Amino acid sequence: MKRYIIAALLISMAGFVFAQQQDEVGGTNAERLGIESAQQKLKEISVERFEFDGFWRSHMSPDQGYTTTRLFEGSPLGKKPIPEEEGMDIPDRYVLGTRVDYLHRGYSSFTLYPIRPIPIEGITKTISLWVAGRNFDHELHILLQDFFGKSYELYVGKLNFQGWKQLTVAVPPQAPDGRNGIIQRNYHYNNQMGIKIVGFRIDVDPLEALGSYYVYLDDVRAVTDLFAEESRDPDDMIDSW
Template structure:
């Protein structure tokens, strides 16, 4: 009788551990845009393309003059696991998607170095942005990639996308937290955020020699419910 009870107890413990492991695996998956910053009873979530990085002329790099030299260029290539945005082909959107943005940094010496990759103009996102994603080649370093955004009131924020300690292409996703103000309810035509660029915080031990980084397919999942239900005859307050 005692041995039978012990077997039942061990079985229950094993099932609990397996269940806990399952929840842990789900916890490291991509954030669910439908559960982020719910501000209304209705949502109209859409995945939209922000930049395909086809032309390096629309981007520039920035690094301290004493830290190194940075250059950007477009390179032929694409991650094999990248999927087309749902509905693009049906609506006749056939953008060229053959290149990626390459970034090269030549470090002068070891140090606490940050460098930036920015568009020549901020990239606005319509609606209420839930997540921002991008495919990245990190070259297996301990550097950290951050997204720089500007909110509705002109305040800047840095959101950590993750460490670059992986090889090959990886889709990196960051959720836009609810404390980022994206809308003023007094004005229905003013909402959303702007992407200012990307910041790479370098690990001290890996700031030497040459470092290569590649970006492709910058996207966002955004709630367009307010945009789609705006009065067409409303007056624009831009005067």
């Protein structure tokens, strides 16, 4: 009988210690979460509206087909302006269109790219854009460069829908050590941060690589954390010499 009582007491004490540890861990996590939340200033910004003729180009392997890229007047229905930009009379007249003419059926891809990388200020959380993909099973990827110029690509989604649709992709956070993953900030340099968009790649479904294909893009946006951008020391030196 005494053995059962002792065993019950040990189990109870172990449960109490475990619960106390859980509370401590939970409290620590909650405190850390509060600090991280307080040090964020999330804001949606427009990164690229495709308003400048000749700024975007396209490329496809010549043995697979050829591409033509140009601007067209138009705008996706249902696209809402960013509240902070209302009344600022920012040009938003065109969309980017690309036509692909296939030479034969098979695995292929084509790339849309700007003449120079497009930087995104702050620490980017998500990137979105409007796409009219003509209901094909092609796949859209976004091409990025991180803080150190290393190239990455993120899968955005399939283009198997009719009309315009806003697609969104989350940018994975960098590792806590600051050396792995898509690095957007280095603790040595507070005056430099963020990622750059270097293009979009569309991987073609080989069963639908026939004739001509049309795709349209508009209004690339980002949800970004501007806390560090607005908290810089204005008296700091700039390493640009």
